[in-house]
Amino acid sequence: ARDEHGFSSHAWNECLPGPLVHPEHPACPTAFSEDNNDPNTPWTHPPSCTGSDANYCVFTNAAFPRTRGRHGISIISLHPNATTSPSPISSIEESFLISSSQHHHIAEPDSDPPYEVRDIHSKGKGLVATRLIPRGSVLMVEHAAIVADALFPISVRRDQGRLLLQEAIARLPNPDEILGLATSSKNPNAGVPAAEDVLKTNSFTVTVAGRSHFALFPRIARINHACDPSALTKFDGKTLTNTVLAFRDIKPGEEISISYADFGLTSQERQRTLLQKWGFKCTCSLCSAHPAEIAASDARRLEIKELGEQVLQHVEKSDFSKAVEVNEKLWNAVSAEKLVSHMGDHFEVMARLCLAAGDRKGAKEYARRALAELNGFYHGAEAEWASVGELEELVAKL
Numbered sequence: 001a002r003d004e005h006g007f008s009s010h011a012w013n014e015c016l017p018g019p020l021v022h023p024e025h026p027a028c029p030t031a032f033s034e035d036n037n038d039p040n041t042p043w044t045h046p047p048s049c050t051g052s053d054a055n056y057c058v059f060t061n062a063a064f065p066r067t068r069g070r071h072g073i074s075i076i077s078l079h080p081n082a083t084t085s086p087s088p089i090s091s092i093e094e095s096f097l098i099s100s101s102q103h104h105h106i107a108e109p110d111s112d113p114p115y116e117v118r119d120i121h122s123k124g125k126g127l128v129a130t131r132l133i134p135r136g137s138v139l140m141v142e143h144a145a146i147v148a149d150a151l152f153p154i155s156v157r158r159d160q161g162r163l164l165l166q167e168a169i170a171r172l173p174n175p176d177e178i179l180g181l182a183t184s185s186k187n188p189n190a191g192v193p194a195a196e197d198v199l200k201t202n203s204f205t206v207t208v209a210g211r212s213h214f215a216l217f218p219r220i221a222r223i224n225h226a227c228d229p230s231a232l233t234k235f236d237g238k239t240l241t242n243t244v245l246a247f248r249d250i251k252p253g254e255e256i257s258i259s260y261a262d263f264g265l266t267s268q269e270r271q272r273t274l275l276q277k278w279g280f281k282c283t284c285s286l287c288s289a290h291p292a293e294i295a296a297s298d299a300r301r302l303e304i305k306e307l308g309e310q311v312l313q314h315v316e317k318s319d320f321s322k323a324v325e326v327n328e329k330l331w332n333a334v335s336a337e338k339l340v341s342h343m344g345d346h347f348e349v350m351a352r353l354c355l356a357a358g359d360r361k362g363a364k365e366y367a368r369r370a371l372a373e374l375n376g377f378y379h380g381a382e383a384e385w386a387s388v389g390e391l392e393e394l395v396a397k398l
């Protein structure tokens, strides 16, 4: 029997999860079913919560998605009573129940992916293209295996937080898939449990139900960082899936990489961030380049930042012709630095700026080009289709 939140009627706030039983606390009941047939709750296990304060719980569906390659999902979130309604977990539950019933949303590994996992010199494992991957192609769509509220590590006692995380991983069908992921080089022998190290080393920071969360995707976690990446990720907070898209054409034998750090940083700032936040020294091709090449890249990135600010200032002053002029320069610097995710965004900005500057011919030309790029780059991603619709209207009006 469970209450209206799906909690089992045992004293959940007094039990400890999993096999780690404390003499003063009973163990929480084990999983009641691998496949949950209750349409009112998406969870296959009774939620398990931290000790006496019981403000965080782990919610698991070990059978998600019901298709090939399922690796289950565990979510560490606030107890519904520990927050003002609606609680983050209730909005997650809602979209979870929807996405569980809509199989087309669910990530499935490609039966013949254009990449393989290989050992990469000085980076551990990584993904390497096995055939040409054209710019804009979707390489992977994967749902999260672990989603954890970003405030949970500092909101619960360390031992309780660790138990919760261990439980979150242990409940998944293949815990070793998670525990076998890379750990940070800073931490071995530092007394940090593997589960915590794995989460820190491999997770993305994402927004779910309006709150910051860590999200771990076991297959995507094998993608290494590059300051000049070949791919990018797009997270969807509704389906809890992450999509990897080719940033540019990727040749066979080339490593697939994404950027963990902000593009606007100089090489020293990036190195510092990567070391502090992720605990590794970056050995990507840009960081290993000749000092003159690194200096040229730093100069371009500083110029990009400066020109970006100038465009905004001109727009704020309604000096749109000047904004168009500076935006062209900005785009040349972005292209030279190979930071172009797709031209569509740029052409769209240019179209809107031309329109604001009264240049209808220019606006139409840029809107057409934006449409061609967006249609080629995205394959049904909701946000981009919204902008495609708006652009189509714009072209029709012009």
Ligand SMILES: C[S@@+](CC[C@H](N)C(=O)[O-])C[C@H]1O[C@@H](n2cnc3c(N)ncnc32)[C@H](O)[C@@H]1O
Pocket (backbone or CB within 6 Å): 122, 123, 124, 125, 126, 181, 182, 183, 184, 185, 201, 202, 221, 222, 223, 224, 225, 226, 278, 279, 280, 281, 282, 283, 284
């Ligand atoms: C998310 S994992 C990426 C996959 C990992 N290489 C593996 O073997 O599973 C992040 C870890 O990979 C390594 N790594 C990623 N990008 C790197 C880079 N550019 N230079 C050096 N090491 C890198 C670091 O050890 C980092 O902590």
